[in-house]
Amino acid sequence: MEGYAWTMVRELVLVGGGHSHVQVLKSLAAEPIPGFRVTVVVDTPIAVYSGMVPGFVAGQYEMHDLQIDVQALADRAGARTVVALATSIDSARRHVVLADEAPLPFDVASVNIGSTVAGLDLPGIRQFALPTRPIGDLVHHIDTLITGLREETERDAFRIVVVGGGAGGVEMAFTLQERISNEFDGALTVQLVHSGVRLMQGYPPGLARRIHRHAERRGIQIEAERRVVGADEGAVRFETGDPIAFDALIWVVGAASHAFFRDSDLPTDARGFVRTRSSLQIQSDDALFAAGDCATLDEFPDTPKAGVYAVRQGPVLTRNLRAVAAGTDLESYRPQSDFLTLLNLGDGTALGAKWRRTFEGRWVMWLKDRIDRNFMRRFQDSGT
Ligand SMILES: Cc1cc2nc3c(=O)[nH]c(=O)nc-3n(C[C@H](O)[C@H](O)[C@H](O)COP(=O)(O)OP(=O)(O)OC[C@H]3O[C@@H](n4cnc5c(N)ncnc54)[C@H](O)[C@@H]3O)c2cc1C
The missing domain is CATH 3.50.50.60 (FAD/NAD(P)-binding domain)
Known part of the structure; x- marks a missing residue:
């Protein structure tokens, strides 16, 4: 034309x-x-x-x-x-x-x-657990949980069970313990349970050792080889062993x-x-x-x-x-x-692993914060 x-x-x-x-x-x-x-x-x-x-x-x-x-x-x-x-x-x-x-x-x-998160179709999990995906929903649920606890004056104990022995599970257990112990005066129990023989499979064994040491110091209980088969209101059931009672069940079992x-x-x-x-x-x-x-x-x-x-x-x-x-x-x-793994322990310190070496401290958290904020700055600043 x-x-x-x-x-x-x-x-x-x-x-x-x-x-x-x-x-x-x-x-x-x-x-x-x-x-x-x-x-x-x-x-x-x-x-x-x-x-x-x-x-x-x-x-x-x-x-x-x-x-x-x-x-x-x-x-x-x-x-x-x-x-x-x-x-x-x-x-x-x-x-x-x-x-x-x-x-x-x-x-x-x-x-x-x-x-999405694996295992959501197990009986009772969708109904009673708080999954880490969608992550936007998780953030809002955690906010609601913490606000609710802050306002509950009658409660004298709170039990959290985190399911998942990977990076997400470990970070959720430590950061929830830190936050809730700061906001809630009653007795707090945090248990991290996972189905593997050891935590953080695929990472240097030194990282799992460091996690166990910090968990012991902070009173977080860790149980291995506990495969969840389902949940009821207030209790999670396993392939073997007794159920564990919870007030909040956090579900962090890997990607699907x-x-x-x-x-x-x-x-x-x-x-x-x-x-x-x-x-x-x-x-x-x-x-x-x-x-x-x-x-x-x-x-x-x-x-x-x-x-x-x-x-x-x-x-x-x-x-x-x-x-x-x-x-x-x-x-x-x-x-x-290999990639740099950094795990936030919630208390101002972090654990790290790279090239089969492991490390920890406030400087590791400083590094993690810097990396994360630099990444976010690229997308939050209004200009290009
Ligand atoms: C608690 C937690 C902590 C983690 N920490 C780390 C960490 O420190 N380092 C690390 O490397 N990894 C971490 N991970 C893993 C990490 O979150 C994922 O590997 C990563 O988000 C995957 O990025 P992605 O770009 O593939 O998708 P996502 O970041 O999940 O983004 C997917 C996007 O697509 C949108 N979307 C999804 N479905 C649809 C649909 N059907 N239609 C339209 N839009 C849709 C979502 O809203 C979202 O915006 C963590 C995971 C969890 C749960």
């Missing part, structure tokens, strides 16, 4: 506001992808940074310190935000399926929706896949996480990407479901989305073989 400048606009849909997508949005605000209209689908416009949640539990941070306003980031990136639960991808029809809304067509899409991929026509691993190539493209489809907890890299299937990997994937995902748009070569992501 003479005199008519015609350009085809293509649709890029980002599903989820996880650690990788917030970096994509930050980059798009500085430099848009020519010819692409960008839409972000989030179930909630505010994302919560899990690394600072234990610090929030301990009373070291305010709620706003851990929050990333994904919608504001999208606005700055010139992207449209759709607040809706994405339920699946129909790759054959090229659209993202949303709960209660029309499907969203895409030319290129990327999924960064994180994970969202139903999203089960309902999509995409390849998944045995645990239901979507399978990706090192380029972060989903195995079956060059125009579909996935990053963070929700994806399993075929080349590195044992990569832990941890935020540090989702963070490191962010820049690679950004460059590869640009490359697909431009029709240029994609780069490969290779997970680091």
Whole structure:
């Protein structure tokens, strides 16, 4: 058509506001992808940074310190935000399926929706336990729990059982103990139970030894090889041994896949996480990407479901989305073989592990606070 400048606009849909997508949005605000209209689908416009949640539990941070306003980031990136639960991808029809809304067509899409907690289908767990996912809900429940306890003058004892022997479980046990003992005058019992033979499997054994030493000093009871089979009101039951009574049951047993991929026509691993190539493209489809907890890299299937990997994937995902748009070569992501683990003990100190060495102290907490705040500053400052 003479005199008519015609350009085809293509649709890029980002599903989820996880650690990788917030970096994509930050980059798009500085430099848009020519010819692409960008839409972000989030179930909630505010994302919560899990690394600072234990610090929030301990009373070291305010709620706003851990929050990333994904919608504001999208606005700055010139992207449209759709607040809706994405339920699946129909790759054959090229659209993202949303709960209660029309499907969203895409030319290129990327999924960064994180994970949920395993074991929620055990009897009584959904009903009586407080799961760590969705993490935004956890933060509000902890706030309510602590406010409630502060106002309860009649109660003279409170029993917390934390289930899960990984980093999240350990941090929740220590930070809850610190916070509640500061807010509540009665007798506080904190028990950390887990199904493994030792805490923090996959980390240097020295880290578990340090945790046990601190737990003993602070009166936190730890029990290994206690596999939960269910919960009733006020008591958690195990495969072997007596039930344990609780006033609050915190559920931190590791990552499981969202139903999203089960309902999509995409390849998944045995645990239901979507399978990706090192380029972060989903195995079956060059125009579909996935990053963070929700994806399993075929080349590195044992990569832990941890935020540090989702963070490191962010820049690679950004460059590869640009490359697909431009029709240029994609780069490969290779997970680091080890990462710095920092566990907040809630009392101003933290434990750390890196390269099979372990360490602890106030300086470790100082380091953790600095790393976390620096990460958050990138997404909370109003400019690009
Ligand atoms: C208590 C606790 C402490 C932790 N501490 C650490 C730590 O110190 N270091 C570390 O490396 N890891 C830590 N982790 C693990 C870490 O939280 C995850 O590995 C990390 O959040 C994964 O990031 P992600 O980008 O994949 O997804 P997420 O950060 O979970 O983000 C997913 C986003 O997608 C949105 N979303 C989800 N489903 C949908 C949907 N269907 N439709 C639309 N939007 C959706 C969510 O609202 C969210 O914004 C911790 C976990 C817990 C529970």
